[in-house]
Amino acid sequence: MVTTNCFHCGNEINKKDEVVFDEKKFCCTGCKTVYEIFSQNDLTCYYDFQASPGATPQDINGKYEFLDDEKIIDKLLEFQEDTTHIVSLYIPHIHCSSCIWILENLQKLKEGIGTSQVNFPEKKVRITFNSEQTSLKEIVYLLSSIGYEPYISLENFDEGKKKVDRSLIYKIGIAFFCFGNIMLLSFPEYFEVEEFWINQYRGFFRWLIFALALPSFIYSASGYYVSAWKSIKSGLLNIDIPIALGIVVMFLRSTVDIIFDFGQGFFDSMTGLIFFMLLGKLFQQKTYDFLSFERDYKSYFPIAITKLLPNGEEIAVQVYDIEKGDRLLIRNQELIPVDGILISEKASIDYSFVTGEAVPIEKKSGDKLYAGGKQQGKVIEMEVLFSVSQSYLTQLWSNDVFQKKVNQHHKTITDKISRYFTPALLALAFLSFFYWIFIDTATAFNVFTAILIVACPCALALTAPFTLGNVLRIMGNRKFYLKNALVVEQLAQVDTLVFDKTGTITTNKKTAIVYEGETLTSNELQLLKNTLRGSNHPLSRRLYDFLPEFERMNVDEFEEVIGKGIFAKFDTNDVKLGSSSFVKNLNESTHKKTKVHVEINGIYKGSYVFNNQYRKGLEQLFESLAKEYDLVVLSGDNDGERAILTKMLPSKTTLVFNQKPEQKLAYIEQLQQKGKNVMMIGDGLNDAGALAQSNVGLSISENVNVFSPACDGIMDASQFDKIGFFMKYSKNAMKTIYMSFGLSILYNIVGLSYAVTGNLSPLVAAIIMPLSTITIVSFVTIMSNYYARNKK
Template sequence: MDVCYHCGNDCEDKSLKIEQKYFCCNGCKTVFEILNQSELNCYYDFEKTPGSIPNDIKEKYGYLDHQEIIEKLTSFSDETTEVVQLYIPTIHCSSCIWILENLHKLNDGIVTSTVNFPDKTVRFTYKNQEISLRKVVELMSSIGYEPYISLDDTEGAKNKVDKTLIYQVTVAAFVFGNVMLLSFPEYFEVDEYWLNQYKYVFRGLMLVMSIPVVFFSARDYFISAYKGISHRILNIDIPIALGIAVLFVRSVVEVLFDIGGGFFDSLTGLVFFLLLGKFFQKKTYNYLSFERDYKSYFPIAVTKICENGEESIPLQNIKKRDRLLIRNEELIPVDCILISGNASIDYSFVTGEAVPVEKESGAKLFAGGKQTAGAIEIEVVETIEQSYLTQLWGNDVFAKKSTKSIKNLTDSISKYFTMAILTIATVAGIYWSFIDVGIAVNVVTAVLIIACPCALALSAPFALGNILRIFGLRKFYVKNADTVEHLAKIDTIVFDKTGTLTSTSNSEISYTGTALTKEEQVILKSLLRMSNHPLSRALYAYLPVAYKKLEVQDFEEVLGKGVAATVGEMSVKFGAASFVGANKGSTNSTVIYVRLNEQVKGYYELKNQYREKVSQVFSALAPNYKLVVLSGDNDGERAYLEEILPKNTELVFHQKPEDKLDFIKNLQESKCVLMVGDGLNDAGALMQSNVGISISENINVFSPACDIIMDAKLFRKLPDFMRYAKKTVLIIKMSFGLSFMYNLVGMYFALTGMLTPVVAAILMPLSSITIVIFVTLCTNLLTKK
């Protein structure tokens, strides 16, 4: 089979071609023609079939003519030039980079365009006298790179990346390297004339260089330790801060009073390794957002119908009783009543429902649905903030930030650790003070230095950072390292049904009635091909016969109703029950009736299809977790679910978004809850749960605020990921044991008063490096199978 030269889809129709190149649709062909005219067809040389099918946008971006909106979106603008950064989800290959950076060949108004591939953004500089923002966006859309502009983009500047940690690591690394070189002569303790001559210079330099390390690089440890003490929590940063402070003070005293060389090498090395661990743990997915709320989904502006025609207004200005025009493929931003037009509303990213719902005029429509069959006119019932769905964000869970109060592993162990070393230091100090006060001071400081839990503090960041990276490579995107630890503590898993256990892209189709002959199916399929309705496309994909080009007369598609046509001698009608004149049955699901030659043959029924291996996933999880299915639907599928899921699975139906949130809250009184959901109606539950996983068919665009974003195709791997998280925590515990052993060895040197700079300089990096190697190897081995 030939594939489309532009997008790589199968071409069933061979009629669209230019010089031996086939195209699957007119959209793709048009893009090729545009690029060919501007001699940009190298686009197809970097990658095979790099393109994506352009969407029909018509008046969709009319709101970009508003000066107010332009000002909010652009990052710079004056009389001649404007700069704007747009997010383009379809960027995926080197051809994309090439074409987007050569856009000035298509339009002279564009001065430069720079792609940031990892972030999937393009920064445009254009002359606003020659091309408007709307024209830029429409130009992009016409070649298949439609930007994604949402309400979120207009609200304030994006969070700036905090680079302080990078600077801190850099300073520590720089000083560590230099101090290591300068302290080398001290290690040999030889009484050589020149070494003795210059050692004061070396020591002075080391002292000066260590100052920024202690007061800038290690700053956060002191702050965190202070916070810990004032909240009466003995966190891991207390012994670290104590160790750094003692190291620094003792070294300064030794140098100033000419007692010895100090421990500047250990000090800077310690800070460097600790910060490196912090840096490693920070894995961010720039192109994913874990903090989305409804604002990221909603458009910036809508078309209002006023007495003198249509007008684009910003979303915030919508008032009750306004008349709005919602075009095909546009989102309904508020709760409203349908006035006219054929509504076929796709609620897939609110509820996860795959099949669009048909509505008659006068019906109430909820915010968040997407219109899929032509334009409709609506009257606003509630403003944005008051709408059924958006009200959810008024709940307290969204007000407080990250209060998930599970203590992490390192902090819970550090309580005992801190008490232990303080006791040892005191006892040793008292014991030695009877013998020699000088040695006593030496020993106490040595204990605090050697007990500084460098290796302990490194094991968790490196283990978790590494597992985060491995998860990311397998398309399981975890927000931060703490989440992995939380995941290991989970004992209850709550699943949303629609969209999570069922697929949002495929629906199960079954036929009831008089069987259709093969010829009849071919006719049906050929007619379905001419219809753009999503249900037609679903049924077209389902019919198992080949498409054939037929003589069709009187083709008529009634939006939201169905299709009527005559093929040869046969008159064909299919669509809603009222359209074909059939009796509407009692089913609640979406059906397409078929009528051939004045006789109703039967109907196709579209149902949500459960994901592959749902029952295997549940039976794999059942022995270790309490499982709950939480659904907003009626209990029509209870019997089926009971059959495929393990016996002790709890099934709860009729749950509104707030009910889901409260259900999780109640469970949390005794359990640690993982919520797996997808749509915006799960947003509250995902936020409330200890860990929220959002399943998404397209991770680049739609996912509510959560801790983990997971590719829907990987649903069957969920038990594996849960197991990996548990094992990782076990590895961290093992590495704790290892680092205690190092501490014991070091303690022997400290307590006997034998801790020399050389011993410290060997022991500290050695323990840190072995721990890092140990946890990295173990986590890699763990996930290899």
């Protein structure tokens, strides 16, 4: 009897319920309606990625009426500013590439949806929408109508999103039950017991073993069949194909043995194989869970924020030490790390990190400020509503909008091995089988199955992510925080290091600052102090700390021109601080030094001269780095300190001065065009463009909020002299990966040599397979920790 499956969901069609539309058959009107929706919106590509990928839409009429309640919506939304709203929904049905494709094209189905991003491992979709054009309720009904009903529980919404999939545990339990009982029932066969009652019931025991093997074969191993079938349909060969083939061959061969009374078959080996492979998969899953657990936001953000004490004192605190009720000071270009209430009169907030829209939003006192916004203009004060989210800042920093194109070389290695490994493995298995079939049939099947099992490249697949994940954790513990594991590999490939000068190779601590020019009155010093309070530039912070304390003043206007200076307006007073050209000083001395010039109410007053204090260990650091890397100092300041730097730094160091932010970016680009792999080390403010352009962008953090998606890593300033160690450690990490690849290949060669000669049973192979994964994971962990301790 020929059965027909639904074109949309793949379910078997009951003849009386069959619906035919557009020459395609559907199991119900719901599936037909979904197809119609996709067809009308030119989204039928959904069915090209996988046959019958959909789910039958359920009747949910009235189920989500509670989404009309604004209080409930406020709890569900991640972000709401003007008409821009963002929500993350947990969708249990997400399972394949078709799901990802359709859910990331929701804007074609509903006007008002801006973007939608799928987090496949967590089965979540993050949707940005315009609240004037659509609503959360309409979006939920849309998702439900196309078979992707979200899970929403108001009481345990967070728990719903973290719903645990226990199917692997159930499969392991059933496989173990079947394996243990089949082993027990097979003892008489193992010891070749020939008593009368054994001979009498041997057939019964064998068929009982067959029945016990079915749950393991059909249910426990089902994941391998599904994966192998999807792989074949997509035209790719993954490692689950030989595994599934080995299991099916063992089952068929064992069934034939029982039917024709050739023997008891290999059901014990088959169920044992399934059990141990599932155990290996569980171990691998726990390994990735461990890596995910290690990578919380504390590992990434050493950034501090300025906290205001009740007595008015300003102190720098780590972002994760912020508590509800604290009052924070947010300067120009600083990121708001937590949700809060604006205390200051007004503010201009750029939410492009969150929404992708760069248009600043004006806020007034009492308005809510969302984490992820960037303050533009004068300094503001806010009161904290919630402590820092453990995932939100990491999510912002890893936002696809700000991701740089990174060379994923180690993935290519794994992909190449997988591409050639499976065909080579199948060829070896079939050749060995045909060789042994003419010698010993039982050995031929044993050899065929053992080869397919022992050569599983799980260890190969786990090597790179586990090594780099462990290295990421170790670097984080040493206050060097990378955006993701791929940056470790990029660090290993760097051949040119470009350093900014101010705030990078110089420290922001108090140093000798001398004022030259017309004596400033107390009122003028107060104006300067309050102007500098809103800036994050390293020179601004040093000068702010240098000036005496004054009463706070309200700034009416504030503007910071990156690379040039600051303008502020107080009632009838205008203040300009910055470069000579910015304040239009025509009497600039020919004796060049690092200076901040002062202009008040259009009158040039003078300048503050900075005698730079270079970071501890700078000379030794550059001397060691010069042996392996090309070194460049790229500064926006004048060349007044060229002579000092020439004397301090190695002779091969290139010194480039008077560079505007756009010129720094162009310089990095020129180096890359020459084939250089460039790492830029800057302060995260004036260097944002250069950090984004470089192969690796590293921002040095002292005691200001330098959060920037343009950079790949943030280093605590106290670790500056350890840059050489981190560079070498990244190379050792890649060396560890290559060594573990070699170890995996050696294991496969030894295992296959035994399997081909018929000296390795399938069951032993199944036990060895997860052990090889444990060996590789242990090896990379030991080696990465050894290299971390070897040279501090």
